[in-house]
């Protein structure tokens with residue numbers, strides 16, 4: 126028992142992420158130029174152009190307890206790359222700063238809070254951005270790659286993108302944790318036609334906010350877009366990077382398996398080279414990801430970015446990815462291989478509502 130206890134303490138030390146000292150100055154000396162890519166002497170002119178052409182307003186769902194523990198670290202890492210960054214909370218905080226919404230905190234009020242947040246964004250920032258990205262305070266996002274994905278789309282097309290779940294709705298809905306992004310037209314329809322009309326958006330006892338937004342979108346005929354890259358690899362993820370990159374032992378009860386819409390490879394084929402977002406990223410990892418993505422370089426390697434795609438007309442969508450390597454590359458394990466042990470998760474009709482509710486409860490617990 127003593128050996129077990131010691132081993133346990135030892136393992137806990139390895140796996141427990143240290144608490145972050147929020148008073149520490151995380152900014153690098155060059156961060157006074159944080160919005161100018163040239164300061165790092167990167168050839169970032171394309172990213173700069175995209176920053177002007179594909180303007181993204183990010184709004185982060187947070188609460189007073191998380192202002193310092195989580196939201197502040199979003200601001201210091203990925204959040205600063207958005208054209209506009211807002212933190213939606215129920216209390217004022219000058220340091221972030223926050224938008225104080227007139228709603229109570231708590232899981233049961235999340236849907237109300239999300240509706241109020243979108244109304245605020247529509248009222249004060251409709252003309253300041255082309256796309257409106259909602260994220261949680263444990264989301265990590267690469268905004269440059271989000272701009273690249275959105276570049277061909279016309280913001281007047283009623284569409285939204287995220288990590289797609291396959292349940293409950295015909296066109297599926299987007300994970301709240303991976304973040305979802307609405308075109309300007311989708312935002313307009315949501316606020317002008319959806320919120321406040323109980324036939325379109327739920328005004329009663331809510332399910333999770335991500336489902337509710339998805340339901341509004343389906344009723345509004347706003348398309349649930351496909352965020353995969355042209356090879357079929359995912360770009361937005363409802364789980365953390367490790368889960369896909371170094372997959373854990375298969376657990377049929379984990380909600381992911383019944384909720385994902387597209388299949389996905391495990392291992393190095395899991396994620397697009399131009400991936401955009403992950404969920405369950407604690408502040409500690411946000412700094413590590415920021416360093417690995419934005420600062421660490423390989424001496425002597427220069428990268429020439431591929432040409433930008435042609436712009437689409439209003440209402441036009443890109444064709445479906447050709448699903449490679451997911452269908453053809455059997456060198457790596459993929460979701461379908463894992464399903465062999467859990468065929469009941471293949472589709473809705475094989476899953477009883479009790480089973481689905483159990484899985485949904487596990488998912489809610491994980492998100493809470």
Ligand SMILES: *[C@@H]1O[C@H](CO)[C@@H](O)[C@H](O)[C@H]1NC(C)=O
Pocket residue numbers: 146147148149150
């Ligand atoms: C936190 O960081 C500040 C500023 O660097 C430092 O003065 C303080 O001692 C640190 N606190 C702890 C508990 O390490």
Ligand SMILES: *[C@@H]1O[C@H](CO)[C@@H](O)[C@H](O)[C@H]1NC(C)=O
Pocket residue numbers: 164165166
């Ligand atoms: C970037 O290049 C300029 C001009 O060559 C140089 O003066 C400057 O020190 C460089 N900055 C960095 C951060 O390397």
Ligand SMILES: *[C@@H]1O[C@H](CO)[C@@H](O)[C@H](O)[C@H]1NC(C)=O
Pocket residue numbers: 318344345346
């Ligand atoms: C969505 O499309 C359907 C079928 O075309 C139509 O009946 C419905 O009125 C549309 N909904 C809205 C809110 O425009």
